[in-house]
Amino acid sequence: xxxxxxxxxxxxxxxxxxxxxxxxxxxxxxxxxxxxxxxxxxxxxxxxxxxxxxxxxxxxxxxxxxxxxxxxxxxxxxxxxxxxxxxxxxxxxxxxxxxxxxxxxxxxxxxxxxxxxxxxxxxxxxxxxxxxxxxxxxxxxxxxxxxxxxxxxxxxxxxxxxxxxxxxxxxxxxxxxxxxxxxxxxxxxxxxxxxxxxxxxxxxxxxxxxxxxxxxxxx
Amino acid sequence: xxxxxxxxxxxxxxxxxxxxxxxxxxxxxxxxxxxxxxxxxxxxxxxxxxxxxxxxxxxxxxxxxxxxxxxxxxxxxxxxxxxxxxxxxxxxxxxxxxxxxxxxxxxxxxxxxxxxxxxxxxxxxxxxxxxxxxxxxxxxxxxxxxxxxxxxxxxxxxxxxxxxxxxxxxxxxxxxxxxxxxxxxxxxxxxxxxxxxxxxxxxxxxxxxxxxxxxxxxxxxxxxxxxxxxxxxxxxxxxxxxxxxxxxxxxxxxxxxxxxxxxxxxxxxxxxxxxxxxxxxxxxxxxxxxxxxxxxxxxxxxxxxxxxxxxxxxxxxxxxxxxxxxxxxxxxxxxxxxxxxxxxxxxxxxxxxxxxxxxxxxxxxxxxxxxxxxxxxxxxxxxxxxxxxxxxxxxxxxxxxxxxxxxxxxxxxxxxxxxxxxxxxxxxxxxxxxxxxxxxxxxxxxxxxxxxxxxxxxxxxxxxxxxxxxxxxxxxxxxxxxxxxxxxxxxxxxxxxxxxxxxxxxxxxxxxxxxxxxxxxxxxxxxxxxxxxxxxxxxxxxxxx
Numbered sequence: 001x002x003x004x005x006x007x008x009x010x011x012x013x014x015x016x017x018x019x020x021x022x023x024x025x026x027x028x029x030x031x032x033x034x035x036x037x038x039x040x041x042x043x044x045x046x047x048x049x050x051x052x053x054x055x056x057x058x059x060x061x062x063x064x065x066x067x068x069x070x071x072x073x074x075x076x077x078x079x080x081x082x083x084x085x086x087x088x089x090x091x092x093x094x095x096x097x098x099x100x101x102x103x104x105x106x107x108x109x110x111x112x113x114x115x116x117x118x119x120x121x122x123x124x125x126x127x128x129x130x131x132x133x134x135x136x137x138x139x140x141x142x143x144x145x146x147x148x149x150x151x152x153x154x155x156x157x158x159x160x161x162x163x164x165x166x167x168x169x170x171x172x173x174x175x176x177x178x179x180x181x182x183x184x185x186x187x188x189x190x191x192x193x194x195x196x197x198x199x200x201x202x203x204x205x206x207x208x209x210x211x212x213x214x215x216x217x218x219x
Numbered sequence: 220x221x222x223x224x225x226x227x228x229x230x231x232x233x234x235x236x237x238x239x240x241x242x243x244x245x246x247x248x249x250x251x252x253x254x255x256x257x258x259x260x261x262x263x264x265x266x267x268x269x270x271x272x273x274x275x276x277x278x279x280x281x282x283x284x285x286x287x288x289x290x291x292x293x294x295x296x297x298x299x300x301x302x303x304x305x306x307x308x309x310x311x312x313x314x315x316x317x318x319x320x321x322x323x324x325x326x327x328x329x330x331x332x333x334x335x336x337x338x339x340x341x342x343x344x345x346x347x348x349x350x351x352x353x354x355x356x357x358x359x360x361x362x363x364x365x366x367x368x369x370x371x372x373x374x375x376x377x378x379x380x381x382x383x384x385x386x387x388x389x390x391x392x393x394x395x396x397x398x399x400x401x402x403x404x405x406x407x408x409x410x411x412x413x414x415x416x417x418x419x420x421x422x423x424x425x426x427x428x429x430x431x432x433x434x435x436x437x438x439x440x441x442x443x444x445x446x447x448x449x450x451x452x453x454x455x456x457x458x459x460x461x462x463x464x465x466x467x468x469x470x471x472x473x474x475x476x477x478x479x480x481x482x483x484x485x486x487x488x489x490x491x492x493x494x495x496x497x498x499x500x501x502x503x504x505x506x507x508x509x510x511x512x513x514x515x516x517x518x519x520x521x522x523x524x525x526x527x528x529x530x531x532x533x534x535x536x537x538x539x540x541x542x543x544x545x546x547x548x549x550x551x552x553x554x555x556x557x558x559x560x561x562x563x564x565x566x567x568x569x570x571x572x573x574x575x576x577x578x579x580x581x582x583x584x585x586x587x588x589x590x591x592x593x594x595x596x597x598x599x600x601x602x603x604x605x606x607x608x609x610x611x612x613x614x615x616x617x618x619x620x621x622x623x624x625x626x627x628x629x630x631x632x633x634x635x636x637x638x639x640x641x642x643x644x645x646x647x648x649x650x651x652x653x654x655x656x657x658x659x660x661x662x663x664x665x666x667x668x669x670x671x672x673x674x675x676x677x678x679x680x681x682x683x684x685x686x687x688x689x690x691x692x693x694x695x696x697x698x699x700x701x702x703x704x705x706x707x708x709x710x711x712x713x714x715x716x717x718x719x720x721x722x723x724x725x726x727x728x729x730x731x732x733x734x735x736x737x738x739x740x741x742x743x744x745x746x747x748x749x750x751x752x753x754x755x756x757x758x759x760x761x762x763x764x
Contacts, residue, residue: 003421003755010417011341018409021443029451029481033466036477045544076470117469123544174470177463 045123053137054130059158061095067156068166071100073116079175080108081142083116097155102135102171104150106142113176115139121168128157129167139176256351259343260749261328264350266646268325269639271353272318273715276632278361279313280708282306287670287704289687290697303687304372305364311375315493316400317357319627322635323496324349324407327435330642331411333740333747334429336420336756341413349406356399363389363396374685376486379467379478383459390460394453401446408442411435420739420758426517427760429738433520434499437527441488441495444531449485452478476541483534491530494594494626495523497634498565501587503738504641505569508584509576510735515568522561522568529558539610548607555605559598566595581733582656586637589629589664597625600675615685618678624671629664636663636714643718644732648746649725651717659713666707673699 039045069090073083086101106112118136120126131137132153142148156167248254258264285306289297298306328346332339340346363370368387371377382390415436419428428436455466455478465471467478498519506513513519535543535551543551569591578584600622604610613619636659643651677696682689689697731741739758743751 007341007417011413014413014416015342015409018412018443022405022409022447025444026447026451029448029484030455032481032484033455033477036474036480040474043544045547115470121542123542172469174468176470 045126053132053134056097056132056155057130057157059095061093062158063093065094066091067094067160067164069098069156070166070168071102072168072170073102074170074172076173076175079112079114079173081106081112081114081173083171083173092156094156094160095158097132097153099151099153101149101151104135104140104142104148106144106146109144111141111143113139113141115174115176116171117174119170119172121170122164124161125164125167128160128164129169130155130157136171257347259339259347261332261340261343261346262646262747262749264340264346265325265327265329267350268321268328268353271350272322272325273718275313275317275321275357277711279310279318280711282310282313284704284708286310287701290689291701292698293689293691293694295688298687300687301369301372304374304685305370307685308371308374308377309361309364312360312371312397313357314627315375315489316397317353317360319493319631319635320404321353323435323438323493323631324404324411326431326496326500326635326638326642327407327411329646330740331414331432331435332418333645333743333751334432334738335415335418335423336739336752336758337414337418338750338752340410341418342410345406346410349403349410352399352403352406356396356403359392359399360396363387363392366392376482377456378482379456379459379475383456383467386460391457394457394460397453398450401450404442405446408439408446411439412443415439420752420755422758422760426520427758429499430502430513430516430519430523431496431499434495434502434523437523438492438495441492441527441530445485445488445492448481449489452481452485455481476538479538479541480534483537484531486537487534488527488530490623490626491526493631495527497590497594497631498523500634500638500641501569501590504583504587504637505572505591506737507641507733507735508581508587509573509578511572511576512737513568514571514574515564518564519568522564525561526558529554529561533558536605536607536610539607540614552605552607556602559602562598566591566598581640582651582653582660583637583641583733585657585660586633586640589660590633590637593629593633593664593667594626597622597627597630600625613678615683616678617674617682617684620684621671621674621678624674628671629667633663633667639718641733642740643721644728645740645743645745645747647722647725648728649721650728650732651721652725655713655717655720659710659717662710662713663707666703666710669703670700670707671703673697673703 069092071085071088073085075081075083082105084103084105086103090098090100092098102116104114115138116136118134120129132155134152134154135150140148140150249257255263255267258267283306285298286303289295289303328340331337360370366387366389368389370387370389371382371393373381373386377393415428415432425433455464458464459466459468459473465473467473467475469475502513502519532554533551535541535547536555539548539551580588600618604613604619604622640651640656643649673696677693677700678684680693680696682693682696728745730744732745733741739756740747742756
């Protein structure tokens, strides 16, 4: 075999290998999306809270320590809702179960869907905040001019790191596109699948559906 | 398309016709525009890349001048803020993807086969395809400026959801054009890797290759690794915009911060893609004009590889203010500072090469020396930005703008200009007009520093980037920057003039155009004939091994 043929073989091998790396990296970038979520959930980085309800863990309340929990609500363009909270901040003991009322008001005459997306700061408090009941687990529907009050029930774990004295919970309202609900079904097929899923979830009280045992067992 | 195919270089397709050395199977090339559309010759494609890049350099430069004209005085006078945003965005996109990257690919096309003693690139037709994707991609990108709603206005980093939920309708075209440009870079990189790994002259080991070849080999691997990530990110954007997914939309369970992580996973290696070949060019020019072999050849190779490796571990230093945990801030701060070590090795080697050399100051050397000094300034401001708590203050200010323009303009672009002046005798057979080149150099260096040095101060004083108006206390710095920018921009016409004059005539250059030049490209005649090294040259191990 002369050297040029050798070259050709070598070139082919190089091209195949680089193409393999190429495809691999493209797939890897997409794989990073779920990996990122898993990473954030495990570490609690990014203030991403579990989107499922957790059970109350009965443990002794640490009365020696107060933690200041602040609530911030934010609206968003495209959703004519107002979200308000009964009190801007409250003091709780680690281990204590607390409840606070959030009120959603639809300022427009027409029905719309929205979702409140939570974020916790500092992020290392995320794993120590157990939400027993939260409107943020699912999307909300408000009729025109409707006002709805929903409680948030949460518990701070006893093992909350010593240096955390203040926890800030931010809820940002986002509009949910519910074209299928109002308009004809010709709109999008994707959306209807999402809807079906949503109805299934709605038909069950979420406490029972998604009782997160693992969280309860860790403590 | 016409079924007519370009004449096939016999090397690629036959193994018999070349036994006698210079094969004579080259049919007459098609005439006129078809010659350029169908060419598979690495020198012609290299020239196409360089001309394309130079054109885009001026278009991107005009966008920058619109920005600088608006910032000449506080207040809004020339353009609407919306258009200002489109100008900053387009300036960045064009300069990164259409000026700097194609310029390096053009130099690679021209010089890598000559420097390794190969007759052409490994995949000549693919080479043609990768070039012709570029004019398509950037015509598409530029056309978005004329679409309803305007062109991209979200910065060259196109952070979601600014580039998805709140983007102009033309964003889909922006995504498509970036896809095309990305495919072009990827194909170019595959070609370069295949050429370097398989087509070196007999006897040339990897550690015998000129550093420009080495740095490009490593750059090509970076391209292969990160351009697919860019493709994935913009595909996700495309789906978020058009198909109702929510990768980056918090309302649907996505996360905008994820966009930043993915983007900078691509984006940080990308900045090294734009500087590593520059290191290679400077490592060729400094030994030539110091008439000494490069000091520390092996350490240069390892330093380049180390920089490339570290570039994957530092992405989040662009995101210090995004709300990362302390551990992450520290990790990215330390890894970023670590990059200063291999970079310092390089600067040390260049300076040591100069030490006790017989230095002469022709135009390529002037640009290369300016590169070493000014790139180092950009490196130092990068170190300042690497300090996480300090970055909280510097983030998104003109200090950042000053930093990355110092590494890209007197860094990457000066190195490209140095390379052009260095290799023009090989390309055209004529020396460029030295007097004109020296004027170009001095105007450029004054213009660059006048433009970008005051930006450090404006930034430290708190002037935010990407804003068409500013507070009165920044007026003087901005005035200086704007004057400098117009001075620098105008003086680049001297560069074009110099190239045109050099193509048309000038002092004849011998095969070895520079006294101290060592590499294989100086063994072929000047101008280099269309087909070179049809029989592989005999490689003599030279100084650096």
